[in-house]
Amino acid sequence: MNARAPRPNNVVTQSLAQIGLCGLFLLTLLGAIPRSFRYLRETVRQLWFVGAMSLTIIMVCGLFVGMVLMLQLYHVLSIFGGTSASGMVVALSVYRELGPVVTALLFAGRAGTAVTAEIGLMRATDQISAMEMMAVDPVAYVATPRFLAGLIAMPLLCCVFCAMAIFGGHLVGVTWLGIDNGTFWSNMTAQVDVHTDIVNGVLLKSLAFGAVVSLIAVFQGFTTPPTSEGVAYATTRTVVASSIAILALDFVLTAFLM
């Protein structure tokens, strides 16, 4: 951000300074949203890159998470004769925790790093400066569309992940292990609450995670030193910072929403 700001020399103050700069960057980003409406096509393009292009990994991972969860639950619940509840437990686990958290972690690894690397390389090759020189605001043209795309894509990807996980659980539980199909669905629909589990669990959490991951990815890209080493470090920082932020935020949100 400000190249002339004195650089703190210990890890704690450096981290606090980064968080502070990230907060200021968020304000700049939010301030640029009205200006970015004229770049709607760019936002849609980014939605394709961060959303549609992440679908494969989200679907495959969702399927396997649901399958392994059902397998584990079936063996544990069979000790107590409660295998009929396994579909319901899979659904609650996925909606409340695993869906938003795992989707966000995958999103940070797939889309977050791509956004950071792309913006970092744009800085390294003077493309951001060229936009400035052509009187095009790079925050409104580059940063905000990517931030908004992440914000929109995350809840949608989370819904896909949850659907695939339930499908995976059904595949293992009903098709393979022989749980009754009617019991599987009826227990699930009886216990899953739309407000608590879907709105608060899936939508609200994934929206918050989408905002955090997108902010970190865009911020790291914009503030990385314009060198190949700088871009490499920035992509690593995106994954590390996003993962920590997702898990910490998940705890805070769960504590408030329960």
Add this chain to the structure above:
Amino acid sequence: MTQPVRSPPDDATLVRIRGLTTVLNGKTIFDALDLDIPRGRITSIMGPSGTGKTTLLKHITGQMHADEGSIHVDGRNVAELSREELYKLREGVGYLFQNSALLTDFDVFENVAFPLRQHTKLPEALIRNLVLMKLQAVGLRGAARLMPNELSGGMARRVALARAIVFDPQLILYDEPFVGLDPVALNQVLKLILTLNQTLGITSVLVSHELAAVQQIADHVVLLAKGKVVAQGDPKTIADDGSPWTRQFFGGEADGPIPFRYPAGDYATELGFAGATK
């Protein structure tokens, strides 16, 4: 809304720099630099590497701000402009980056069309014709649908040049425009810069080391060294003005007032031969 502070009207000078002082990482880049860039002329800024020629262009366009001093472009103090005013100023300034800085997501045509699409509501047919005219001027109309990664370094610079002139700006800043160009392309780019200057009256500022090329088109040459203007004048005669600065720079000599070697400790000591000399 407050009006930007304007310098006294001076039609002959487009860029007026006074007392420019910049210190970066403890190194003085400019030391109370004074410089006038005449309107409608081609001015070449020369100087040894690392002397701050590109930094000077960044100051003129408001990409960097000085520690002291002022830069007035067309009467407006760049440091005092708001973001909107600065962007308005930049719409009238073309800038050719040292490394071309083409947008890698777009093909050649869209790169040149980018400023037009962002700042005008011209019909698509007119944008197409304008872009093709600029690409024809740099000899790359046939490359309109190539992506930046399919271009050679010289071609990329010519596309960047077409983009810089697409608005016919009042001021164009060329940062090393001749690097990587073959003799044919170099000659055409020289002609293009000259034509833009003579037909449209565009003020051009060239940062270049190519004295032979500069001598063909520049009206005025400025030699920067040690943060100051050490010589300036007519390109045909500046090399022979007799000052030690121009003699060393244009003569390519290692010894003289322009330091060739970066400051360092004693050579023999660093090699471990200090004792052998005793």
